[in-house]
Amino acid sequence: MLALFAFTACKTDLPYTESMKAVLKQMYTNDQIAQVYDIKKIERKSYSDSMENEFNLLCKKNTKVIKQYFKEYGFPGIKENGEDTSIRFWLITQHSDHDVAFQQKVLKAMKKALKQNNCIPRNYAFLYDRVQKNLNNPQLYGTQMVWDSLGKHSPFMVKDPDNLNNRRKAMGLEKIEDYLNGFNY
Numbered sequence: 001m002l003a004l005f006a007f008t009a010c011k012t013d014l015p016y017t018e019s020m021k022a023v024l025k026q027m028y029t030n031d032q033i034a035q036v037y038d039i040k041k042i043e044r045k046s047y048s049d050s051m052e053n054e055f056n057l058l059c060k061k062n063t064k065v066i067k068q069y070f071k072e073y074g075f076p077g078i079k080e081n082g083e084d085t086s087i088r089f090w091l092i093t094q095h096s097d098h099d100v101a102f103q104q105k106v107l108k109a110m111k112k113a114l115k116q117n118n119c120i121p122r123n124y125a126f127l128y129d130r131v132q133k134n135l136n137n138p139q140l141y142g143t144q145m146v147w148d149s150l151g152k153h154s155p156f157m158v159k160d161p162d163n164l165n166n167r168r169k170a171m172g173l174e175k176i177e178d179y180l181n182g183f184n185y
Contacts (some may be wrong), residue, residue: 014073015080024069024076027062028088031095034058056098063096070102075109077118090123100134107131125171129156141168142176145183153183 016024034055038047066089069076076085093106107127113119129139138159145153155176158164165175173179 016069016073016076016085020069020073021081021085023065024085024088024092027065027092030058031062031092059092059095060098062092063099063102066092066096067099067102070106070109075106075113075119077113077116078120079118083120086119087123090120090127094127094130097130097134100131103127103131103134121171122173125168125173133157141171141173142179143173153180155180 034051037051069089076089078086090106090110093103096103107124110119110124110127114121114124125141126143129141129143132139133144133156138157139155140159142155142158142164144156146156147153168174168176168179
């Protein structure tokens with residue numbers, strides 16, 4: 001029994017295969033393309049709803065694949081898989097809002113990888129905040145936004161706002177004021 005446990009624990013350090021990396025690259029590309037809206041059509045609610053529905057379907061499809069990868073290989077750390085693969089896996093997880101339990105599992109694995117300098121700190125911060133927002137809890141890093149009726153962005157609830165920029169700096173994020181300027185142009 002102990003030998004089986006030891007084998008299972010080692011799986012998290014396995015590098016992804018080249019075919020897995022290629023699938024992640026394609027899913028990442030499709031994810032980014034699905035978020036490009038036609039500005040001329042954006043005012044039509046039916047267009048926006050259709051785009052959102054398509055994106056949600058794509059996210060569910062992508063999540064199904066990466067859940068299997070995660071189960072068999074664990075989180076793709078930078079050392080074993082390279083930065084691109086790690087980023088692609090993280091982004092697809094970030095967009096897996098329909099499966100917060102999965103996001104939490106990946107977040108736990110990323111926390112371990114973070115301690116080993118094996119993931120990008122800012123990606124951990126984004127997923128941490130995303131999970132917190134999905135659970136309706138205050139975020140730590142202010143990466144997740146809400147929109148008011150005029151379309152202005154502001155951070156979702158933030159824990160200890162007085163120390164927000166210190167936490168952001170520790171994770172390689174810009175000051176919250178600069179981050180918000182990128183949204184409210």
